[in-house]
Amino acid sequence: MKSPVFVVASLFFVALGWWLPLWPLSALGIVLLAAGGAFPAAFVAGVVLDLLWGAPPSAAWFAFPFVALAVLVALVRLAVQVFLLDKRLPERV
């Protein structure tokens, strides 16, 4: 999942979402990056989008929603790996 093609394609979604603009497309790119294990790229993309689009007006000025999305998806991925995918059934009951 972390192949360069996958990372570049996801970053393309992020960039296209900003350029069109269509923010759900950018959010999808970040979700794909974080879920695919390219967390540094997801974090950087989140930071860039948060710097460009700013924080929600009613939220605190230090809110970074796209970074939070990247972190959340990365944590979900970690939890899935640890608690679901890596679990082994006991050999004997």
Added chain:
Amino acid sequence: MRRTSSFASGAIVVLGVGAIIALLWVGRAPLGGALWRVLAPVVALRAAVFQPSEAQLEEELASTTAALADRNALAQENSELKRLLGRQGERKTILAGVLQYPPQIPYDTLIIDAGSDEGVVVGDAVSAGGTTLIGTVSQVYGTTARVALFSSPGSSYDALLGHAGATVPLPVVGQGQGSLSAEVPAGTPVAVGDPIVAPGIAGGYLGSVARIEAPDNSTFETLYITAPASPSLLHFVQVVLP
């Protein structure tokens, strides 16, 4: 030994993440400004690609000119009365093009192509034309600025409700998607279509009451207000200088 090295590497990671977070918090505005400057050519290219055609603009202009004719006469009369009474309600404005607007970008905000280079500062009111206010400047970069619309979810502003010559002060709250709401005590004289205006001598039209919700036995009524202009249809806005 192994435990010490893992502790050290963990501490380095925590310190590194902390430093990045601190840098982002402190440098959000300058970093954002630098990014917008770097991306200025891309923004210009985008504006050239998505620019509305001349014919389309002329068509829109023709349809709005007639509607504005009586408004201009009233505004002139209003301004003249204020001048006679010794209060100048006129304001200086800067025309700005809308680069990005909701719902294509999040949080009910606009990105406009005027920034600190043109004298825009945080807190400047933004109008859709004339006295129709739609939001305030929330962040300023070199060549661009971010406008928080009054309809941004959670944003709250003081306003006045006009009804049959009387005014009632009320706090207006943004609901997102170009709509606002306000609560008034039950029994307050209000009707659908009543104007909501900004307080102050310069004033400004914020919207009109679209629906009134008055549940039985409730001490308050909820007013739903529609903004005067749809942000997604705006090509230009005016930044009102202080």
